Amino acid sequence: MSIRMFMPGHGLYTDTLILYGITLPFCEAFEEQIEREPEFVKARSLGQTYELEIQVDDYAKIAQAIADYVADKQERLSGILTSGPLGFFDESDVKVMRQALTDRERLSDYLKSLAEPGHAELRGEGRDGRGKTMKLPLIPMAGKYLHRDLTKAPSYKAAQYKACNCCCALAALGLAMAAFPVLGGMGRELNRVIVVVSFEGEVNADYFRYFNDFHVRSWEDFYRKLRSVKAAGIRATGAAAQLPLRTVMKLVVSAFSPSLVRCMAGAEARWHALGVNFAGRPRAPQVRGFHDLEVTALIMGLNELYTHGYTLITNLFDVLRSLVESGEGHALEAFLDFIATRDLTDLYVFARGAYSAVEWERTQASGKNRWEIVLSQADQCRELAEILLKSEEA
Numbered sequence: 193m194s195i196r197m198f199m200p201g202h203g204l205y206t207d208t209l210i211l212y213g214i215t216l217p218f219c220e221a222f223e224e225q226i227e228r229e230p231e232f233v234k235a236r237s238l239g240q241t242y243e244l245e246i247q248v249d250d251y252a253k254i255a256q257a258i259a260d261y262v263a264d265k266q267e268r269l270s271g272i273l274t275s276g277p278l279g280f281f282d283e284s285d286v287k288v289m290r291q292a293l294t295d296r297e298r299l300s301d302y303l304k305s306l307a308e309p310g311h312a313e314l315r316g317e318g319r320d321g322r323g324k325t326m327k328l329p330l331i332p333m334a335g336k337y338l339h340r341d342l343t344k345a346p347s348y349k350a351a352q353y354k355a356c357n358c359c360c361a362l363a364a365l366g367l368a369m370a371a372f373p374v375l376g377g378m379g380r381e382l383n384r385v386i387v388v389v390s391f392e393g394e395v396n397a398d399y400f401r402y403f404n405d406f407h408v409r410s411w412e413d414f415y416r417k418l419r420s421v422k423a424a425g426i427r428a429t430g431a432a433a434q435l436p437l438r439t440v441m442k443l444v445v446s447a448f449s450p451s452l453v454r455c456m457a458g459a460e461a462r463w464h465a466l467g468v469n470f471a472g473r474p475r476a477p478q479v480r481g482f483h484d485l486e487v488t489a490l491i492m493g494l495n496e497l498y499t500h501g502y503t504l505i506t507n508l509f510d511v512l513r514s515l516v517e518s519g520e521g522h523a524l525e526a527f528l529d530f531i532a533t534r535d536l537t538d539l540y541v542f543a544r545g546a547y548s549a550v551e552w553e554r555t556q557a558s559g560k561n562r563w564e565i566v567l568s569q570a571d572q573c574r575e576l577a578e579i580l581l582k583s584e585e586a
């Protein structure tokens with residue numbers, strides 16, 4: 193006996209958040225079953241949305257798992273959503289979300305409504321539609337404003353995008369538990385990049401399990417590292433967020449753990465990163481850019497490295513940081529592109545940038561031995577290149 197759910201149809205970004213909002217709590221509650229039997233949960237992409245199949249006989253079990261999860265983590269969730277890099281919400285928003293997700297009966301009815309495709313359309317949700325206003329971080333590409341020049345139309349207001357409480361709350365839960373934020377900027381002017389991983393094809397519970405392990409155990413550390421990157425010449429931290437959006441997205445993916453990478457490489461799926469760049473105050477954010485980037489080749493390249501026992505990309509952070517701080521951000525991207533494509537032009541661009549970065553480090557008064565660390569890591573990158581080029585020949 194299994195049940196099916198179709199994500200509501202609020203577009204790829206939002207439906208991806210809702211997919212995580214349902215699967216991560218479920219996979220935690222049914223940890224033993226999914227470890228034994230990964231096919232217990234199956235998610236399939238349907239273009240801009242997903243179909244989810246779970247081996248339980250009742251929607252109430254899924255509602256129960258979500259409600260327990262939210263009740264159990266309420267303080268943490270409220271901290272994540274009201275302060276820090278994902279602090280787009282205030283306490284009253286979080287309260288509404290908590291109420292929607294801990295009312296088991298209503299939530300169960302909502303999940304049941306997803307048995308039929310097109311929840312959003314059937315309920316009249318959407319732009320100028322019915323329900324509660326969905327905040328921009330949950331639906332950043334709603335409407336046409338992305339095609340407008342934001343610098344010329346700062347006061348342009350699109351009609352509000354509306355959705356029911358459960359859609360909004362599950363998207364917020366997905367954002368809190370599955371998004372990768374990168375924060376940076378000068379003074380009060382903050383730049384926030386949010387990266388969400390989506391896919392085409394099919395994945396099972398293993399993906400959600402390894403994804404969650406990485407997100408919970410390792411992401412915070414990498415987030416802090418990214419936050420500490422300085423910019424050359426100006427007083428700024430979190431310079432990683434000032435890199436081109438696609439570079440930030442590739443950088444986030446390069447931090448994934450070997451077990452997550454292995455699982456993603458083995459899945460019958462193509463992988464995408466969805467990145468949004470927000471500027472302005474967190475409670476009144478503006479969308480400055482959106483990018484959908486396929487990262488399957490990068491995942492495959494990383495998997496090749498980890499299969500050969502190569503060190504984690506995060507262990508090469510000093511050289512990566514030095515590339516950004518010395519103004520060689522393009523060489524950082526070339527490095528990640530080389531992992532994905534094995535294109536020697538990229539390797540050459542990286543090698544030149546790394547050489548400049550080492551020279552730059554040498555001239556910096558602070559951190560006497562830093563250039564030596566950077567040099568030794570640049571050397572490790574050469575080994576990495578050899579591994580990839582060798583496996584290319586084989």
Ligand SMILES: [Zn+2]
Nearest residue numbers: 317355356359
């Ligand atoms: Zn809804």
